[in-house]
Amino acid sequence: MKRRDLLKLGGLALAQAGTTRLPLFSQTSPAASPDKADYTLRIAPVTVELDRSHILSTIGYNGSAPGPVLRMREGKPVSVDVINDTDTPELVHWHGMLIPAEVDGTEEEGSPVVPPHGRRRFQLTPGPAGSRWYHSHAMAMDNLHKGAYTGQFGFVYVDGGNNPGQYDQELFLALRDWEPFFTSVMEDDDDDTHNGPLLEKPETLNTNPDGLEVGSLTYSINDKALGSGEPLRVRQGQRLLIHFLNASAIENRRIALAGHKMKVVAMDGNPVPTPKALDSIFLGAGERIDVVVELNNPGVWILGSTEKMIRESGLGVAVEYTGQHHKPQWIDPPRAPWDYTIFGTATSSSPAPQQTIEMIFEKIPRGYGKFNSWLINGKPYPHEREFVLQQATRYRLVMRNRTDDAHPMHLHRHLWELVEINGKKTAGIMKDTVVVPYYGRAVVDFTADQPGLSLFHCHIQQHMDYGFKALFQSA
Missing domain, CATH: 2.60.40.420 (Cupredoxins -  blue copper proteins)
Structure with missing residues (x-):
C-alpha cells in the first residue's frame, strides 16, 4: 500500500x-x-x-x-x-x-x-x-x-x-479534500518523491499487510469544486499574487495553472532567497507557497491538480480572461521532480549548529490494531524528556524516513532552515513544514528560542494520531 x-x-x-x-x-x-x-x-x-x-x-x-x-x-x-x-x-x-x-x-x-x-x-x-x-x-x-x-x-x-x-489581485486558495473514508488501497500517483535516491530505504522491508489508511474522492479549492461557482476573472497584463495552502489532512499535492508559469516568491510565508518560475508546484499537507503569475496568455484555463482523477473530482478552478468565455482548457505541465534546493543559496549566513538530533521514522503495519502505528527512534508518542533543548542553542535535526510515505513534518513555534534534501545541500530557505521524501532524508537547522514545549509531528492527521509526534522541551 x-x-x-x-x-x-x-x-x-x-x-x-x-x-x-x-x-x-x-x-x-x-x-x-x-x-x-x-x-x-x-x-x-x-x-x-x-x-x-x-x-x-x-x-x-x-x-x-x-x-x-x-x-x-x-x-x-x-x-x-x-x-x-x-x-x-x-x-x-x-x-x-x-x-x-x-x-x-x-x-x-x-x-x-x-x-x-x-x-x-x-x-x-x-x-x-x-x-x-x-x-x-x-x-x-x-x-x-x-x-x-x-x-x-x-x-x-x-x-x-x-x-x-x-x-493587481491577491488571492488566498486552499486545496482541500472532503468526505474522508478508510481504505486498504492507496495509489501514490500524486507523490513525485519516489524517484529520489532512496537514501534511507532499509535493506530488509517489513512485508506485513498495511493497516487502513484514510482516502478521499471529493476535492475543492476553497469551498467549490471545479466547474462550480464563479471563475477567477483576470485581465491580460495583470500580475496575480496567489497564496496557496494545502489544507488537506490526508495528502500532499502538485498543482499547476495551465498555460502559465508560477513564480515562487515565498514558502510557508517566508520569502525565498532565489525565486523561480515553474510549470507546477508541490505542497505537502500544511505547507504554503506564494506565487506571482504574469497573465500573458488570454483564454480560459484550469488551475488545479496535475493528477487527472483528482482534478476532475473537484480540485481545480477556472481562470477566465476578460472577453473569453469558452470551456476551460487543461494542458499537462512537463513532469519535473520537486526540488526545494533551487530556491536556496549555496551558503548560509546563520550560525553553525552546536548539537545534532538524529531521528529515524518507521511504520509498524497494523501496529495499532487495524491501523498502522508510527515510531520516532523506535518509540511512539510520548517521548518523555527525550528531546530536551538548551535555550538559544543552535540544533541540526536529521530526519531519516524509513517508510514508504512522504511525510510533511512540522515543528510548532519555530522556523527552521533547510540545509539538505537527500544529500543535496542548500541554505537560506526558512520553513515550518518540510516534506521528508519517500525513503529519504531531510536536514534542517533551528535555534531553540521558544521556551517551553513545542510539538513536532507529521501533518497527516492519521499519522499524528497514531504515534507520529514528539515534544521538544526548551529549558
Missing part, C-alpha cells in the same frame, strides 16, 4: 474596480470597544456547497469552510475570542506563529481547550510576517468527523509592512 503522496476567496483587489467580483473575507482593524475581542471565531456546524448537487455538512468557523482570512499586523498584540458551539472540546492552532505554548493551540503543549458550548479568549502577538493559517488541532483517531478532517481551517496573513511586489 502506498499513500498518494471559489469560491469563497479571501481576495484583495488592488487594481481597477470591477477587475474581480470575489467576496472579501478578511477582517481588518481591531474592535473599537475594549471589551470586544479583535477577532471572533465561532466553531459550529456548517454546510459546504461544492456544487449544486453536492452539499456536505461539516464543522467550520464563522459559518463557512474555509473560515475568514484574518489579516493581522506583525508585532501588534491581538485578542481572539473562540466560541465553541459543538458538543466536544476544541483547539485552534496558529500554524507558523512564534507564540507561547499556552496559546499555540495544542493539548500536548498545555494549551487550554475551548470547552463544549463554551468560549475562551486568547491574547497573542502575530509573527513572523507572511502567510500563516489556523486550524483545529483536536485528535481524531478513528473519528473522521473530527480534527483536521472537518472544515476548521483558514488563512492568517501577517502584514509586516513590506510590499512583496506590485500585483
Whole structure:
C-alpha cells in the first residue's frame, strides 16, 4: 500500500474596480470597544456547497469552510475570542506563529481547550510576517468527523509592512479534500518523491499487510469544486499574487495553472532567497507557497491538480480572461521532480549548529490494531524528556524516513532552515513544514528560542494520531 503522496476567496483587489467580483473575507482593524475581542471565531456546524448537487455538512468557523482570512499586523498584540458551539472540546492552532505554548493551540503543549458550548479568549502577538493559517488541532483517531478532517481551517496573513511586489489581485486558495473514508488501497500517483535516491530505504522491508489508511474522492479549492461557482476573472497584463495552502489532512499535492508559469516568491510565508518560475508546484499537507503569475496568455484555463482523477473530482478552478468565455482548457505541465534546493543559496549566513538530533521514522503495519502505528527512534508518542533543548542553542535535526510515505513534518513555534534534501545541500530557505521524501532524508537547522514545549509531528492527521509526534522541551 502506498499513500498518494471559489469560491469563497479571501481576495484583495488592488487594481481597477470591477477587475474581480470575489467576496472579501478578511477582517481588518481591531474592535473599537475594549471589551470586544479583535477577532471572533465561532466553531459550529456548517454546510459546504461544492456544487449544486453536492452539499456536505461539516464543522467550520464563522459559518463557512474555509473560515475568514484574518489579516493581522506583525508585532501588534491581538485578542481572539473562540466560541465553541459543538458538543466536544476544541483547539485552534496558529500554524507558523512564534507564540507561547499556552496559546499555540495544542493539548500536548498545555494549551487550554475551548470547552463544549463554551468560549475562551486568547491574547497573542502575530509573527513572523507572511502567510500563516489556523486550524483545529483536536485528535481524531478513528473519528473522521473530527480534527483536521472537518472544515476548521483558514488563512492568517501577517502584514509586516513590506510590499512583496506590485500585483493587481491577491488571492488566498486552499486545496482541500472532503468526505474522508478508510481504505486498504492507496495509489501514490500524486507523490513525485519516489524517484529520489532512496537514501534511507532499509535493506530488509517489513512485508506485513498495511493497516487502513484514510482516502478521499471529493476535492475543492476553497469551498467549490471545479466547474462550480464563479471563475477567477483576470485581465491580460495583470500580475496575480496567489497564496496557496494545502489544507488537506490526508495528502500532499502538485498543482499547476495551465498555460502559465508560477513564480515562487515565498514558502510557508517566508520569502525565498532565489525565486523561480515553474510549470507546477508541490505542497505537502500544511505547507504554503506564494506565487506571482504574469497573465500573458488570454483564454480560459484550469488551475488545479496535475493528477487527472483528482482534478476532475473537484480540485481545480477556472481562470477566465476578460472577453473569453469558452470551456476551460487543461494542458499537462512537463513532469519535473520537486526540488526545494533551487530556491536556496549555496551558503548560509546563520550560525553553525552546536548539537545534532538524529531521528529515524518507521511504520509498524497494523501496529495499532487495524491501523498502522508510527515510531520516532523506535518509540511512539510520548517521548518523555527525550528531546530536551538548551535555550538559544543552535540544533541540526536529521530526519531519516524509513517508510514508504512522504511525510510533511512540522515543528510548532519555530522556523527552521533547510540545509539538505537527500544529500543535496542548500541554505537560506526558512520553513515550518518540510516534506521528508519517500525513503529519504531531510536536514534542517533551528535555534531553540521558544521556551517551553513545542510539538513536532507529521501533518497527516492519521499519522499524528497514531504515534507520529514528539515534544521538544526548551529549558
